[in-house]
Amino acid sequence: MTEPVLDQARSAPSPGCPPPHPAPRSPALVLPPGACDAHCHILGPAAVFPYAPERTFTPHDAPKEQVAALHAHLGLSRAVVVQSSCNGSDHRVLLDALAAGAGRLRGVALIGERTTREEIEELHRAGVRGFRLNFLPHLRTAPTRAEIDSVLERVDGLDWVTELHVTGTEVADHEALIRSLPGRVVIDHLARVNLADGPRGPALRSLRALLDTGDVWLKVSGVDRVSRQGPPYPDAVALAASFVAQAPERVVWGTDYPHVNIEGAAPDDGLLVDLLADIAPGPDLLRRLLVDNPAHLFDFPPLPAAGPATEQP
Numbered sequence: 300m301t302e303p304v305l306d307q308a309r310s311a312p313s314p315g316c317p318p319p320h321p322a323p324r325s326p327a328l329v330l331p332p333g334a335c336d337a338h339c340h341i342l343g344p345a346a347v348f349p350y351a352p353e354r355t356f357t358p359h360d361a362p363k364e365q366v367a368a369l370h371a372h373l374g375l376s377r378a379v380v381v382q383s384s385c386n387g388s389d390h391r392v393l394l395d396a397l398a399a400g401a402g403r404l405r406g407v408a409l410i411g412e413r414t415t416r417e418e419i420e421e422l423h424r425a426g427v428r429g430f431r432l433n434f435l436p437h438l439r440t441a442p443t444r445a446e447i448d449s450v451l452e453r454v455d456g457l458d459w460v461t462e463l464h465v466t467g468t469e470v471a472d473h474e475a476l477i478r479s480l481p482g483r484v485v486i487d488h489l490a491r492v493n494l495a496d497g498p499r500g501p502a503l504r505s506l507r508a509l510l511d512t513g514d515v516w517l518k519v520s521g522v523d524r525v526s527r528q529g530p531p532y533p534d535a536v537a538l539a540a541s542f543v544a545q546a547p548e549r550v551v552w553g554t555d556y557p558h559v560n561i562e563g564a565a566p567d568d569g570l571l572v573d574l575l576a577d578i579a580p581g582p583d584l585l586r587r588l589l590v591d592n593p594a595h596l597f598d599f600p601p602l603p604a605a606g607p608a609t610e611q612p
Contacts, residue, residue: 310345311357312358313356316358316560316561318359318557319361319568320568323373323568324573328575330373330575331586332590333599334377334590336375336379337378337520337593337597338518338520340383341393341396342358342362342385342559344360350385351385351389354384356385357385363395373569373572374572375554377404377599378405379404379405380404381431381462384433388413390409394421394422406422406426406427410453410454420457429485430450430462431464432461432462432463434465435466451481462485463486465486466490471502474505477515478509482514484515485596486506488525489539491521491524491525492525494527510545513549516549516592517551518551519543520552521535522538522539523535530570531570532574543579547579547584547588548592552589554572
């Protein structure tokens with residue numbers, strides 16, 4: 300049977316969802332063992348894991364095998380898979396990836412009004428360690444406090460992190476809410492601040508104050524989204540580095556692969572890795588950012604101990 304014309308249009312990737320970079324460069328920066336991509340998405344294949352009918356965008360497929368190949372190419376051995384809003388609260392694609400990851404992956408869920416405690420506990424057993432709240436208007440209507448409290452009640456006792464996806468001045472607009480949230484709170488992608496507002500703009504002032512509370516963490520990912528200068532994104536890299544210097548024990552980083560809802564072409568993920576040399580300069584900061592902090596935040600198991608050195612003939 301021929302697919303209806305409307306469904307064909309819905310199945311095509313949306314504007315703002317370009318394909319991933321076709322040939323990311325091999326990074327010059329050697330990452331430490333256990334390095335973690337703390338923010339990536341697994342999408343599809345849609346023929347197996349259909350996107351939600353209520354989605355606001357349609358991406359290119361980025362199945363688990365494709366994401367795993369990218370991680371191997373970049374030198375990343377762990378990852379946190381964030382449920383995409385195009386999948387809604389149907390977590391089958393996330394559960395499939397976590398099962399295949401054999402302990403190498405953790406997950407962040409989208410908890411809907413109909414997600415039961417039993418489903419949440421299944422997600423926890425599979426490796427989910429957090430839930431995400433989207434405040435961006437192109438993804439959904441901002442959650443109300445009642446909706447947030449409902450999710451917090453259902454995940455109580457699991458020690459999950461609360462991830463916030465905000466943009467522009469929203470981190471300042473919601474500062475009181477963020478301060479009131481229990482447990483660890485993670486703000487995604489440098490809060491997607493507008494660098495045109497300058498270093499003393501309300502968003503950056505709020506973000507720095509929140510980071511100083513000791514309960515708020517920051518993903519210094521998304522330099523390509525925040526930059527006003529283009530690759531290699533020097534303005535956003537300098538901003539990310541300033542946050543690593545401010546709170547080296549409460550920052551994590553991710554590729555944001557496959558880079559949905561962006562302007563222009565997808566960034567080179569190999570370049571994004573190499574920029575970590577400036578974002579977290581030196582082996583100690585780099586290990587904190589990529590290994591120690593995500594392991595603590597997302598409850599990864601300890602790294603296997605290095606075996607005894609082999610005597611050379």
